[in-house]
Amino acid sequence: MSESQATAIQPDSPPSNAIDTDALIIGAGPIGLFQAFQLGLQGIKAHLVDALPHVGGQCAQLYGHKPIYDIPGIPVCTGKELVQLLDQQIAPMNLPRHLNQQVQSLSRLADGRWQAVTTAGTQFHTRSVFVAAGVGAFVPKxxxxxxxxxxxxxxxxxxxxxxxxxxxxxxxxxxxxxxxxxxxxxxxxxxxxxxxxxxxxxxxxxxxxxxxxxxxxxxxxxxxxxxxxxxxxxxxxxxxxxxxxxxxxxxxxxxxxxxxxxxGISPRLGPIADWGMAIEKKQLVIDPATMATSAQGIYAVGDIVSYPGKKKLILCGFHEATMAAFAAAEYLQGEKPLLQYTTTSAKLHAILGVHHPQH
Missing domain, CATH: 3.50.50.60 (FAD/NAD(P)-binding domain)
Incomplete structure (x- = not known):
């Protein structure tokens, strides 16, 4: 699909049954889950879509009981334990999950938003998209x-x-x-x-x-x-x-x-290749400063992306999700977000549900 096809303008009266959201995250692996956390800290509401019937992606499916030793602050954990911790971390964000389905089409609406339709018929109208699809959607053999x-x-x-x-x-x-x-x-x-x-x-x-x-x-x-x-x-x-x-x-x-x-399951790049974004060796080309793809409002993080110096490590994906959230906040809110710290920010504490005892 050409760039002109991928960004074709749709009618002004999209279907009324579509879900309206600020952000749509495609991929529920560790990076997709942490992307939801970082977006939540920026006050950006998101929905999550994944081809598998559960969150965790490749990490839970292929490394569920295998040890991981390079997650900062966690000397050792299994893939499933890491996913459980990330899932616990995003609990305050009340993230809606749309599992067992893939985004099969993505097109731009007349108002600048993106319309996504899944294999289950779920429709989204979203102001931004975050592709955290790893090496592609993991689908059952x-x-x-x-x-x-x-x-x-x-x-x-x-x-x-x-x-x-x-x-x-x-x-x-x-x-x-x-x-x-x-x-x-x-x-x-x-x-x-x-x-x-x-x-x-x-x-x-x-x-x-x-x-x-x-x-x-x-x-x-x-x-x-x-x-x-x-x-x-x-x-x-x-x-x-x-x-x-x-x-x-x-x-x-x-x-x-x-x-x-x-x-078992196997990864497939699938329809991502048809969405009109720049691709190099089956990976999305992005700006590493913002994680933005060649399509406005679409960001990509994790193993699906390519840029000079890219390392395919979970901890690098966490960094990329943070950069994407800050860039999207500026894109969606019209101004560069302030850098706040979860140790001291009352705003972030409110988002996370942190309650301080009365003295």
């Missing part, structure tokens, strides 16, 4: 076997955030990571039948999860099936059974009426 495309949307779920719909059903969880193991554990007390299928009888999960899984296997609450799905059998979109192949190459059939798939 799809199950590619015969019959999958004919299933109704609620028959096969990828990395679902909750499993309450397993109640009374015959469920198969497909995958071998900690999310798959936890889903099997959660379904065991709800489903009529819970099966966990993986290509081998080893699972990449925390020791306590593995111990719980083994106990449920021993009791018969979970059946582990070693093999791979080869075909999905359905009737009018409703899942009926799965054809699968065991380690000896034999085809077998399982009666199943709900399928949860955990095959």
């Amino acid at each position: 799809a199950l590619k076997v015969a019959g999958v495309d004919q299933l109704a949307a609620d028959q096969l779920l990828y990395h679902p955030s909750e499993t309450s719909s397993a109640l009374g059903r015959s469920v198969l969880i497909y995958g071998g990571d900690e999310e798959a193991v936890q889903a099997a554990i959660d379904c065991a007390s709800l489903a009529a039948k819970t099966r966990l299928m993986h290509r081998r009888d080893t699972f990449n999960a925390a020791p306590d999860q593995l111990a719980r899984l083994q106990a449920l296997r021993d009791s018969g609450a979970i059946e582990v099936v070693i093999g791979q799905i080869t075909e999905v059998q359905q009737n009018a979109g409703q899942l009926q059974a799965l054809q699968w192949m065991d380690g000896e190459g034999r085809e077998q059939t399982l009666r199943v009426d709900w399928l949860l798939v955990y095959l």
Whole structure:
């Protein structure tokens, strides 16, 4: 898409169901979460969009239980612990989250704002945009076997955030990571039948999860099936059974009426490449003093950006989010913001909900 296409002027009467906001953050990894914090300190209200069903992005998904040693002031923490701390830090900002969806189009309105539309049909009219998409939107890897495309949307779920719909059903969880193991554990007390299928009888999960899984296997609450799905059998979109192949190459059939798939996630730059901003080697080109892209009102931070001397480190992304927030405050409020300190500023204390005892 050319620059002229990306910034095409839209009609003056946009849809009335759009969400109006000062800022839209695309990407809920650590940098996106800290971006929300820095914007909140500037008094800028934001909304957050991410392709995954939970916050944390790559940090939570790929490094959930792996140690991180280079976060200032935190000698060691796991990816999930870091995300939990950042989530706790932005609690005073009351940040609305729009998860399990991607921004698929971004275009400029006649009044200078940006209109963003997600894959879930959510629309935003925003004065500024912050792209914190890492190496792209992390999306679940799809199950590619015969019959999958004919299933109704609620028959096969990828990395679902909750499993309450397993109640009374015959469920198969497909995958071998900690999310798959936890889903099997959660379904065991709800489903009529819970099966966990993986290509081998080893699972990449925390020791306590593995111990719980083994106990449920021993009791018969979970059946582990070693093999791979080869075909999905359905009737009018409703899942009926799965054809699968065991380690000896034999085809077998399982009666199943709900399928949860955990095959991992992969990054895709996706529609970001079509939004008309300057891109170099699949990264957005920005001004490191402001983190502004080539499109007015759009900023980018984290691994998605490129500039001389750029380092792909979380702590560098935190710095970039701070620079972007100050630049956006000047852009949105018409004057350069004062540098205030959270140790002493009554204004920032009010934003953060800090209460001082009466003397």
